[in-house]
Amino acid sequence: GFFLSNGTFFLLEAFNDSEAMMTWGWRVPFLLSAVLVVVGLVVRVHMEETPIFRMAQERNAVVKAPVVEVFRKSWVQVLQATFLVAVTYTLFYTLATWSLAWGTKPVGQGGGGLGFTNQEYLLMLMVAVCVFALFIVLSCVYADRIGRRRVLTFSSVALVVFAVAFPYLLMGEGKRDFVAVMVFLCVGFALMGTAFGPIGAFLPELFDANVRYTGSGIGYNLAAIVGAAFVPTIATWLSANWGVQSVGLYLGVMAVCCLIAVVTCRETKDVDFTK
Structure with a gap:
């Protein structure tokens, strides 16, 4: 999905000038997304409940007001889920949105810039x-082999180191250093993949089967607010006023919050959720 979204803009900009992109080109990806809405609807209509939830239904263990139940009994897990996921949002928008704006800004304009073209x-x-x-894929494999907590602990610690180190890759104003930027992007996305992979299993496993969808859904969407909603704006303001190092500090704080959430969670790899 990320590849196709960036690829769409790449192709549009290859065949249109900046005036055309500002006039109508930017609308094309939004129109194309209507196709994905239909695909998503078809998938969800045909999606079946998980075996464990069906077992809960058979035992009449399903609650009528899962939202109330989640905040009454599982509010700690909601907080853990929020900060487990929030750092992946922060990292993604730092890599894909803020860095794109920073990297394509003319050198010296508004406190920095690397001078790359959009394409x-x-x-x-x-x-x-x-x-x-x-x-x-790799992180999912290892999460099943050595545990979700170990993989996420490694990714959180590595993200703290990355947050300290990456500003030095983006401070060569005017040099158009493709190697440095590719190292920044590839290492950043590798760590994001490592952090993101186990979430699909670990997040729902934090909650009991009868509130699993609600609990993980609330945590995931709160993470979008905490970790994504204001990231491009905050990172742009920080870099313009305090330099790229401040963006690294921002990411580092989110990585530390994720690490705290991870170490306070129990390992769920070998838990039998049918009992």
């Missing part, structure tokens, strides 16, 4: 997104 930076993003996909 150059989008192409680098598309390559890095492939790294993201690869590390999602």
Whole structure:
């Protein structure tokens, strides 16, 4: 999905000038997304309940007001879920949105910029997104082998180190250093894939079967507010006023919050949820 979204803009900009993009080109991806809405609807209409939830239904263990039940009994898990996921949102919007704006800004304009063209930076993003996909698969495999907590603990610690180190890759104003930017994007997306992969299993496993969908859904969407809603704005303001290092500090704080959430969670790899 990320590859196709960036690829759509890449193709549009390859055949249209900036005036055309501002006039009508930017609307094309939004129109194309209508197709994905239909696909998503078809998938969800035909989706079946999980075996464990069906067992809960058979035992009459399903609650009538799962939202109330979640906040009454599982509010700690909601907080853990929120900060487990929030850092992946922060990292993604730092890599894909803020860095695109920073990298394509003319050198010296508004406190920095690397001077890449939109097409150059989008192409680098598309390559890095492939790294993201690869590390999602690898992290899922290792989450099943050695546990979700170990994989997420590693990714959180590595993200703190990355947050300290990456600003030095983006401070060469005017050099158009493709190697440095590709290292920044590929390492960043590799760590995002490592953090994101186990979430699909770990997040719902934090909650009891009768409130699992509600609990994980609330946590995931709160994470979108905490970790994504204001990231591009905050990162842009920080970089313009305090330099790229401040963006790294922002990401580092979110990684530490994720680490705290991870270490306070129980390991769920070998838990039998049918009991």
